[in-house]
Amino acid sequence: MKILVTGGAGFIGSAVVRLAVARGHEVVNLDALTYAANLENVAGAARSNLYSFEQADIRDRAALDRIFATHNPDAVMHLAAESHVDRSIDGPGEFIQTNVTGTFNMLEAARAHWTRAGKPEAFRFHHISTDEVFGTLGETGKFTEETPYAPNSPYSASKAASDHLVRAWAETYGLPVVMTNCSNNYGPYHFPEKLIPVVILNALHGRPIPVYGKGENVRDWLYVEDHADALLLVVAKGKLGRSYNIGGENEAKNIDIVRTICALLDEMRPDGAPHDRLITYVTDRPGHDLRYAIDPSRIREELGWRPSVTLEEGLRRTVRWYLDNEAWWRPLLERAGVGQRLGTKA
Structure with missing residues (x-):
């Protein structure tokens, strides 16, 4: 399969690119290389003859048409997005332009390509989104694919809008x-x-x-390589017009995540111990959702997928990776906004 991956130099997109190439798929990585992108994320995959790169912005329809015509992909995995809630509070316009207008351009370019090719049955447009479109949960319950949309931040609202566009293009145009x-x-x-x-x-x-507020906000944590595995399964075997919630089955409060990381650093880098002495509670983010939790029953029952990495093991691997890869993260600390408190303009 030849897959066009948008946002393939970002965090989740690069995990998809690395895994897809490792599994023998041809990959076209389309990325605008904005502040959060880094081609070092795919340096290994880039050495393969299965990989090609196109620097382009999904807001540029002409560039998208050229890329579709040049590479003739069998599937699109659309991950390109502005994704940081705090940045969306300070500058919502970029999120609307990229996440809404950009997705519209991708849908139209994909539809034109699919139509020119004779509407092949095997073609897929896979839109990757977030559980934040569902809003917030109380102390109980989980998001399912039928949960009503109730986004609470400019970021989640822009992703909700993009989800609705994708559904409409499927219903109206048969994409x-x-x-x-x-x-x-x-x-x-x-x-x-x-x-x-x-x-x-x-x-x-x-x-x-x-730590925002009291650190009581709960999230369901999904190891990125598990997510990439699930995404490649969905694009290959997911039912047309179907949505699938992908969760790690690892709920934890933010403060517990922070304390676990501090304990791991105490073990792996003891010269700074105890690291939890550095925990500082700060004013909460405006509109901070209390709890997210996903019911992954559909993808488990229909496609046989479950996460393979526990939260304990995933956090250990992650801390170890950052300790071993200072050459990767050190230059990123100089990029705009990194290390600053954002999301306070509300």
Whole structure:
């Protein structure tokens, strides 16, 4: 299969690219190389003759048409997106342009390509989204594929809009689509503005570890390589028009994640111990969702997928990876906004 992966130099996209190439798929990596992208994430895959790269912005329809015509992909895996909630609070316009207008352009370019090719039955447009479109849960319950949409941040609202566009293009034009909504990802190559890499890197530098509110917010944590495995399964075997929720079955409070990372660093890098002395509670994010949790029954029962990495093992692997890969993360600390508290303009 030849797969066009958008956002393939980002965190989740690069995991998909690495795994797809390793499994023998041809991959076209389309990425605009904005602040959170890094071609080092796919350096190994790039050495394969199965890999090719196109620097382009999904807001540029002409570039998309050229790329479809040049590479003639069998499937699209659309991951390109602005994804940081705090940045969306400070600058929502970029999120609307990339996540909504960009997805519209991708759908139209894919539809034109599919139509020119005679509407092949095997073609797939796989839209990758987030559980944040469902809003927030109380202390009980889980998101299913039937949960009503109730986004609470500019980021989640823009992703919800993109999900609705994909559904509409399937219903109106017959475009063969599959969709997935995932829980919080973590693991190697995670850009250092999200919770887990922030905790690791601040602790290594002896800086305060910021915890929003009281750290009581609950997330379902999904190891990124497990997620990539699930995505490749869905694009190959998912039922047309179907959406699948992908979760790690690993719920944890943010403060417990932070304390676990500190304990791992105490073990692996004891010269800074105890690292939990650096935990600092800060003003909560505006509109901070209390709890996310995914019911992954559909993907388990229909496609036979389950996560393989426990939260304990995944956090250990992640901390070890950051300790061993300073050459990767050190230059990223100089990029715009990294290390600063964002999302306060509300």
